[in-house]
Amino acid sequence: MKKEFIGAVAAGALILSGCGGTGGGESSDPIIIGGKPWTEQYILPHILGQYIEANSDYTVEYEDGLGEVSILTPALEQGDIDLYVEYTGTGLKDVLKQESEPGQSSEEVLERVREGYEEELDATWLEPLGFENGYTLAYSKDSGYDAETYSELAEISQSEDMSFGAPHPFYERQGDGYDDLVATYPFEFSATDSFDPAIMYEAVNNGDVDVIPAFTTDSRIGLFDLETTEDDLSFFPKYDAAPVVRMETLEEYPELEDLLNELAGQISEEEMLAMNARVDVDQDKPEDVARDFLIEKGLIEE
Numbered sequence: 128m129k130k131e132f133i134g135a136v137a138a139g140a141l142i143l144s145g146c147g148g149t150g151g152g153e154s155s156d157p158i159i160i161g162g163k164p165w166t167e168q169y170i171l172p173h174i175l176g177q178y179i180e181a182n183s184d185y186t187v188e189y190e191d192g193l194g195e196v197s198i199l200t201p202a203l204e205q206g207d208i209d210l211y212v213e214y215t216g217t218g219l220k221d222v223l224k225q226e227s228e229p230g231q232s233s234e235e236v237l238e239r240v241r242e243g244y245e246e247e248l249d250a251t252w253l254e255p256l257g258f259e260n261g262y263t264l265a266y267s268k269d270s271g272y273d274a275e276t277y278s279e280l281a282e283i284s285q286s287e288d289m290s291f292g293a294p295h296p297f298y299e300r301q302g303d304g305y306d307d308l309v310a311t312y313p314f315e316f317s318a319t320d321s322f323d324p325a326i327m328y329e330a331v332n333n334g335d336v337d338v339i340p341a342f343t344t345d346s347r348i349g350l351f352d353l354e355t356t357e358d359d360l361s362f363f364p365k366y367d368a369a370p371v372v373r374m375e376t377l378e379e380y381p382e383l384e385d386l387l388n389e390l391a392g393q394i395s396e397e398e399m400l401a402m403n404a405r406v407d408v409d410q411d412k413p414e415d416v417a418r419d420f421l422i423e424k425g426l427i428e429e
Contacts, residue, residue, distance in 0.1 A: 158380060161199050161208035162191035165324045166406045166413070167260065167344060167399060171212040173219070173417035175370060178390060181427040183382050191413070195296050196221050201371060204248055209386075210372040214260055215240050215252070216364035218371070220302035223247065223429035227302070227364035233259070236365045244371065253384060254391030255369040258344060262303075262363050263355040265341035265348060267331055278358040280338065281312040292320040292327050292336030303363055308340075311362045328353070344396055356396045368394075393424060 142345050160176050162168040169191050176187035190208055193199060200222055202208045215233070218240040219225050225239065233255070241252040264280055266272050272287075274280040283289065291305075291314070298305045298321065308314070318337075322330050327339045328347035341355065342349055348355060370387050402420055405411040421427040 155186040157186045158210070158376065158383070158426050159188050159190055159208045161193045161202060161211035163195055163199065163211075164192040166346075166403050167342070168192070169413035170402050170406065170417050171256075171368070172393075173414045174421060175210070175212070175387065175390070177414075177418055178426055179383070179423055181421070182386055182389075185383070197296070200248070203250055203371065204377070206373065209376040210370050212256070212368050213252075213371045214368055215255075216261070216303060216366040218252070219364055220242065221300055222418065224301060224411040229361035230366065233365045233367050237367065237369070245374065249374045250371055251374055253370045253372060254388045255367040256390055257368075257392040257394045258324070258396040259365060259367050260342050260344040260396075260399070261356070261366040262340045263348075264338055264358075265331065265355050266338050267334065268352060268354055269334070270337055270354075272354070274354075274356055276357045277312050277362070278359050280356050281314045284314045284316060287352035288317045289337045290320065291313075291323050291338050292330050293315040293340050294324045295321040295329065296338055302426055308362060311360060331410040344399045344403060346400055346407045349400070350404070350408055358412060367428075368399075390426070393426065394420075 158179065160172040162172040172189050172191045176189060179185050180187055193202065193208070196213070196217055199208070199211055203211070215236045216227065219227060219236055223240065223243040225243065227236070237252060237255065244250045244252060264277055266280070272280065272283055274283055293305065298319070301307070305319070309316070320330070320336050322336070327336070328341070328345065330336045330353055331339045331353065332351040341353065372383070372387070398420065402416050405416045406413055422429050
């Protein structure tokens, strides 16, 4: 199947072209794995791809760092990528535009997004990889704040000058973005800023901004020794990481679903944090980190 994609990424135009599979383990066409432009999402495509290639006759190509969900969803729909790792809460709110229910279990959220993607996008969610990458509002220990929950932090914002910094897409998200956050919790931020996800941790550490929506598996929380807070009103849904795959791709590559489901539950939050740290702190290559993880887990041979 011929695949062609022309889409805008960041400020420029990105033109991609490639081929999809025609079915069977002897297909000469690669499976194309996409990803988002931040550390964890540079590692995960290689975990999936290297595992696929080590355990089948399929070949893989990577479009890692392709873009955020607004880029990846149409790329998946149009067949320009075959799969990528998404987070259940993102699929629920940002793609399906459904409201989350406080206290809803991981299994319940997964079932909702699986059903919605199959009906609306001709794609499905496979089994979760084993970790959740949700949000925590984080601040520097030097700030002088003393808050363990979002509600306590919001109360402080009403009496002190407190600024908020987040990646630009966070301000545009519907349901689990900035507007809904401040509608749920009574924050009174004195200013808001947009930062690249790779920069916002340094910004809060340097005092350029007071609070950020940190990712719970981001190693820079520990690197900068940031304080984190609990979402005590269950504003954010579950964000379990799982492969999202086109239904047509699963038909074209009949071994693929079982292969990827063998990775279910294999990555703990601690393991994902450690892998992220190797890239962020030690400056190791994502593909090398992915390979080492797979070897250490006994999932591929050295």
